[in-house]
Amino acid sequence: MNMTLVTDREKLRAWLEGLHARGRAVFPFLGPRAPRGMPDRVFPEPGSLASIKGLLLPAESLLDEPPAAGGPLLVWGVRPCDMKGVALIDEIFRKGFDDPPYEARRSRMRFAGVVCREEAPTCFCGELGVDRTDGAGMDLLVVEDGAAVFIRPLTKEGEAILSRFEAPFEVAAPSEEAGIEEIVAGIREARRREEVKGPRILKALESRRAGDALTGIADTCLVCGVCSFVCPLCWCFDVKDVPAAASGAVRVRCWDSCQLGRYARMAGGADPYLDAGARVRHRLLHKFVYIPRTYGMTGCTGCGRCARACPSGLDLREILRAVLEEAGP
Numbered sequence: 001m002n003m004t005l006v007t008d009r010e011k012l013r014a015w016l017e018g019l020h021a022r023g024r025a026v027f028p029f030l031g032p033r034a035p036r037g038m039p040d041r042v043f044p045e046p047g048s049l050a051s052i053k054g055l056l057l058p059a060e061s062l063l064d065e066p067p068a069a070g071g072p073l074l075v076w077g078v079r080p081c082d083m084k085g086v087a088l089i090d091e092i093f094r095k096g097f098d099d100p101p102y103e104a105r106r107s108r109m110r111f112a113g114v115v116c117r118e119e120a121p122t123c124f125c126g127e128l129g130v131d132r133t134d135g136a137g138m139d140l141l142v143v144e145d146g147a148a149v150f151i152r153p154l155t156k157e158g159e160a161i162l163s164r165f166e167a168p169f170e171v172a173a174p175s176e177e178a179g180i181e182e183i184v185a186g187i188r189e190a191r192r193r194e195e196v197k198g199p200r201i202l203k204a205l206e207s208r209r210a211g212d213a214l215t216g217i218a219d220t221c222l223v224c225g226v227c228s229f230v231c232p233l234c235w236c237f238d239v240k241d242v243p244a245a246a247s248g249a250v251r252v253r254c255w256d257s258c259q260l261g262r263y264a265r266m267a268g269g270a271d272p273y274l275d276a277g278a279r280v281r282h283r284l285l286h287k288f289v290y291i292p293r294t295y296g297m298t299g300c301t302g303c304g305r306c307a308r309a310c311p312s313g314l315d316l317r318e319i320l321r322a323v324l325e326e327a328g329p
């Protein structure tokens with residue numbers, strides 16, 4: 001990594017507040033419907049449900065949304081697991097076809113990510129090979145350490161943000177820099193001891209030997225779609241015409257979910273995913289087989305949001321454990 005800079009929390013907060021007031025900083029961990037407010041704390045709580053997805057793909061937006069005006073926008077407090085979501089959603093919306101509203105939103109974003117020092121009980125990113133210190137895709141990497149906050153520019157755009165917006169950082173002393181290296185090395189060492197299960201899950205699901213593990217889900221799932229809506233790696237959307245006073249109607253793009261009934265219904269009424277068990281199975285196959293085969297990355301980062309949000313208490317970790325058990329060694 002490059003040079004390390006340091007400041008204290010008060011100065012950081014004042015700086016972010018100033019940027020926010022000028023429309024130059026957003027905090028995705030606040031929630032998809034209120035991503036522009038200034039939070040009480042400037043780092044995401046472990047287990048916060050909201051993610052960067054609400055900024056990249058708003059829950060509802062006009063299909064012909066006019067391009068977002070303005071210069072660079074600092075997206076503060078993104079975790080390494082969520083940056084994997086940005087990478088995947090970029091694959092979908094930036095490659096192969098043009099999506100001007102997405103491109104207009106995305107091209108302004110400069111990511112200040114945080115080294116993840118605290119897990120929620122439902123996190124299982126290590127099992128899926130996510131490095132909690134990984135700065136991939138970020139422009140700035142931030143490490144909290146007591147009252148001090150350290151920041152490392154990882155790209156020229158990150159450096160430009162700090163100088164253009166007069167960030168209150170000083171160059172860290174060599175002893176402070178060594179302290180940060182120690183924190184990062186400690187997190188990586190803890191991760192090295194965990195088994196990465198992604199390839200085993202892919203094999204188990206691909207062999208189609210995970211039928212019984214999903215038995216009972218059809219009776220438990222409430223078909224609400226919340227697991228998809230909170231997932232930073234789910235991007236499905238629907239298009240609807242909504243009445244509007246001025247023009248009669250506007251065309252709106254809104255989140256959709258493969259967990260909702262009739263998602264896959266075809267003309268004539270045929271539907272391959274009639275029951276919830278079939279839909280959950282499809283979701284697993286999509287995230288752990290089809291996406292890895294197509295994009296070379298898993299469609300889940302183990303952030304645990306779906307388990308925290310499910311009103312029925314369905315926990316993806318338990319489902320995956322059952323799948324692995326059923327598949328055997």
Ligand code: SF4
Nearest residue numbers: 221222224225227310
């Ligand atoms: S959040 Fe839970 S209940 Fe709702 S669709 Fe997903 S698995 Fe089913």
Ligand code: SF4
Nearest residue numbers: 231300301303304306
């Ligand atoms: S499937 Fe669940 S655990 Fe995996 S990325 Fe989506 S919300 Fe997180």
